[in-house]
Amino acid sequence: MKVMQLLPELNSGGVERGTLEVAKALITAGHESLVVSNGGRLVPQLEAEGSQHLNLPIQKKSLASLWQVRPLRRLILQHQPDILHVRSRVPAWITHLALRGIPVAKRPHLISTVHGFYSINRYSAIMTQAEKVIAVSNSVVDYITSHYPNCPPADIVRIYRGINPQEFPHGYQPAAQWFQQTFHDYPQLEDRFIICLPGRITRLKGHENLIELIATLRKKFPRLHAVVVGGADIKKAAYLDELEQKIKDKGLVDDITFVGHRSDIREWLAFSDVVLSLSTQAETFGRTALEALSLGTPVIGWNRGGVAEILSQLYPQGLIEVDNQAALLNAIERQVQQPDYIPAVTQFSLDEMCGQILALYQSVVERKY
Structure with missing residues (x-):
């Protein structure tokens, strides 16, 4: 053909x-x-x-x-x-x-x-x-x-x-050199419980939810730290400024880190303790959620769209009723106190x-x- x-x-x-x-x-x-x-x-x-x-x-x-x-x-x-x-x-x-x-x-x-x-x-x-x-x-x-x-x-x-499971192997850990470089660039991430929100900077990805989440949980769990992996194109620069100002206003500058567009997304997903999928609109598939689960990282996301289809088959514990902030907080707390083991992915x-x-x-x- x-x-x-x-x-x-x-x-x-x-x-x-x-x-x-x-x-x-x-x-x-x-x-x-x-x-x-x-x-x-x-x-x-x-x-x-x-x-x-x-x-x-x-x-x-x-x-x-x-x-x-x-x-x-x-x-x-x-x-x-x-x-x-x-x-x-x-x-x-x-x-x-x-x-x-x-x-x-x-x-x-x-x-x-x-x-x-x-x-x-x-x-x-x-x-x-x-x-x-x-x-x-x-x-x-x-x-x-x-x-x-x-x-x-x-x-x-x-x-x-x-996805290719060989590219996102179960239990994968980044190389020592990656950790060394990351802690050099972002020393605030060392010895923290990392919550990762992957995705480009846009109003659709739920960054405001992440900020509210960290504001609520940081006193109870001071080791929590959020990482946003994704860049902002020129058209979204004003929105990025808006998010950073909101973080300053809430006193969260030391608790949330933006690392921009990265080519090493596998390493960031594996490094994270929890990955979030909080898009304000349903995702058609949710590839990043699948990649994280393939690596063995728990994913917590709204129960809609393609992400819900992935989670329902691979990790139903990660499904949260849409916009249910209390359920989202409880799910994060549960992971901090008793992290879930994610079995190897054989689907998708x-x-x-x-x-x-x-x-x-x-x-x-x-x-x-």
């Missing part, structure tokens, strides 16, 4: 990571892999792993992106992929328009992946207009069937995202995810699905 995946850019994020993982699986299985995007820092890795990257500015949510319809059509006709796999709304629209200019008999098969709970409108509906629509969790399946009745349920395929593997996606590709090409 020859598969062409399309997404806005290749910098960082779950969509980008999933694209590289599927691309690598295609190459490993002896297929051809093409990726169309506006480029980014992950392109060298993509190409080193055997895929071909085709640069096209299909990332902007503006009418100007329509200028890319003809260039994309030329790429499709030139490379003649068996399958087009769209992973975002702007590329999906450009792809649909490009296909209109290709005779039906010569068009590749079209597959989409719904990665998010998009706003419900005609613009988002494009993600449900494909031969097969991959949903990354049961929560996403429910979202599609509830809001887009024109998408036949038989065309929706639930394929959980997955990367091999399983890639195998299901490649099987879907094959079945679509063979028209047997």
